[in-house]
Amino acid sequence: MVKNYDTVFMNKPNTTAANILFYGCKDLGFSPYGDYWRQIRKLCALELLSARSVQTFQFVREEEVDAIIRKIHEAAVNGDVVDLTKMLMASRVIDEHKEKEAIDEKKDFISIILQLQKDGLDLTQGNIKAIILDMFAGGTETTSTTAEWAMSELLKKPDVLKKVEQDVRKVAKNKQKIDLNDLNEMKYLKCVIKETLRLHPPVVFLVRRGTSEAVKLGNYDIPPDTTVFINVWAIQRDPTWWENPEEFIPERFENSRVHFKGQDFQFIPFGCGRRDCPGMPFAIASLEYLVANLLFRFDWKLGDGETTETLDLIENYGLTVNKTLRVMPTIFHPST
Template sequence: MLQFYIIYVILFISSACFLIKWFFSSSSSHKILPPSPPKLPIFGNIHQLGMHPHLSLHSLAQRHGPLMLLHFGRVPVLIISCANAARKITKTYDLIFSNRPKSMIKYKLFYDGKDVAFAPYGEYWRKIRSLCVLQLLSNFRVQSFKTVREEEISLFMKKIESYASLTIPVNLSEMFSLFTNDVVCRAAFGRKYSEGEGGRKFKELFGELGQLLGGFYIGDFIPWLRWVNYFSGIDAKANKVAKEFDEFLDKVVEEHLHGQEREIKNHGSQEGKDFVDVLLEVQKDNKDDFSFDIVTIKALILDVFAGGTDTTYTLMEWAMAELLRHPRVMKELQNEVRRIANGKQNVKEEDLDKMHYLKAVLKETLRLHPPLPLSVPRESTQDVKIMGYNISAGTTVITNVWAIGRDPTSWDKPHDFSPERFLNNSIDFKGHDFQLIPFGAGRRGCPGTLFAMATNEIVLANLVHRFDWSLPVGTKPEDLDMTECTGITAHRMIPLRVVATPTFQ
């Protein structure tokens, strides 16, 4: 009882101090600030986020404009909802907006920001980012996992065939998730962790990590409410997940350090090396005077999992869902893929370059269903003026990628699923066309784009080549539920269940 009494008194005093400070600071400012919706004292606009923040922020932006200033607690948060403003943040003033805001829970999970995604902008981040870009996720490295992708696709197709022979609908969402996990595990660790008791635990742990990453932590925005994380059990959960991942990664690194046999097998060739092999080798060589320890290796591997699995399989889910809702597009895609495969049972990666419609289908899916509808937040490190508005140092910036993808000033009939819009132009998702930035752009843009798209393209091509697809009896294409679930990655709320008919018997 006494404990609660003390908490109430602290809350009351802190609120009073906050209100006084807030009143004086807002009346003394002469800056031109972006439009803001009305806010509550202390909490600011937090209450307006809702279960699907990208949707709530989109409707707020329609009233207040594509550059809108909110407050989450005491933190100013700039919401970007148009291509032009996104260009300013990730190109014109990219350097100023290359920091990431600090988050207590993310720091707990990611080794105090020793990973790439949450590290503050600076020398350390530059070094590990270049490790990631040049060593782990380069074109060369992505190509080196071609056999991994081919083997996993072959297993995936066999599983679907076994369902098809029983005429049972396939839970494609679940299968995409398992497939992506297996591919990323093999690329990162050289082996899978999806089978048996260990596999179940790994999946569970991974689910908990995803939940924690998708949470909203009031203490990040109102520091004196940090105790909420403690009392709600979030701190304890984050500590547990961080500890279990750390133990798991320790074991993986240990296995690699003592994996003499594997080294002999590889004969020093780059083929067949997984991410842990590569990182241990770079650490040993210490070529460019950047020494890093095992903690950095574990943090980088964790990033690959957190950034690379859920996002990749979400794109597969939505692409198939849209194809099922649009039989004309499915037919067009099957015609292209089957013509280029030219009677072969499997589509090969070499065939993909010629599949322009396939690429257009994936771009259109990324436009309408960006796996991260709100990009990973950035933070400004200097005062700057953007589109006539003053933005202070220390402002968090959130880009509403979902809203940009549906902005009628950038896209004709923005709500239609029409891959044709990408056929006669060079618009791409690589971070130069700001109306399509599902992978972000600029210095902190996603380094895993090649890895993700290599996987997505080959999976989709084989799925539509090897099978004809239909919805379970009684579901019409236009009735397919397209609701998104909550969380950082916008999965389908209802798993995608479909019937597959093999085209090769």
């Protein structure tokens, strides 16, 4: 569908909720395909979510992860059980606020908005708020939800947990702080993140699409203005594409060219085609940094008498796919 008919399926049907939340669907996710969408897509991709911006916003990640680590450290000292779900959800709200403050201070972004307004693009204050809300609400939701699922799957499989801990700690060694360059060397961590996104994509269905004209897809004649849902959860567990699809096996991505960048249609947690998520680099950098720090700073075991056999990985459905995880952290002391 996306490979051959991407432009036909690029519209986004309006909903009452989207109109209310995003100032009449003026955000990137729900705005109709056309000149306005192309302009704000370019704005977000080049100024908010580019590789350069990923570096620029690193201080926001560091501050927020440091805050989480301090809370977990205090709990570890006291021997307390940590509600990791609640902690990550609380941090997500703070994270969104800090990111928006950082954007307000980003002079290049503001100057480009002003120029686009002079050129006639309808970028009111409400439109700008809609764009920012869309980008960073989605990005932080991805980070917190996926980090929780990664930790859940690792605690379910202690051998995998041990392997990824060794991967992270071998690279970080006795460092006080993990940086983005370190993440590039943590090869098995990247496999863990990919496998988590495969089994537990942040959303079951991509944001719905609509056809702009009639199209024949396989044996089906699809009329214009048809709403289309793409079931990512089912695609990424399809045994046609995946061996033992229900199993958490990060090794499947070792020496594999399959990636979540939208070119491999069996693995599309961030969507595909021209309406994929431009926030992917930002979300992945945040996710890898958070999980790497959790694994580097602490040893983990299940809390409240939970065992690997009793740990429930059944998903609860809402805006994203989530669960509840209570854990017992122990401070990791690297050998000198």
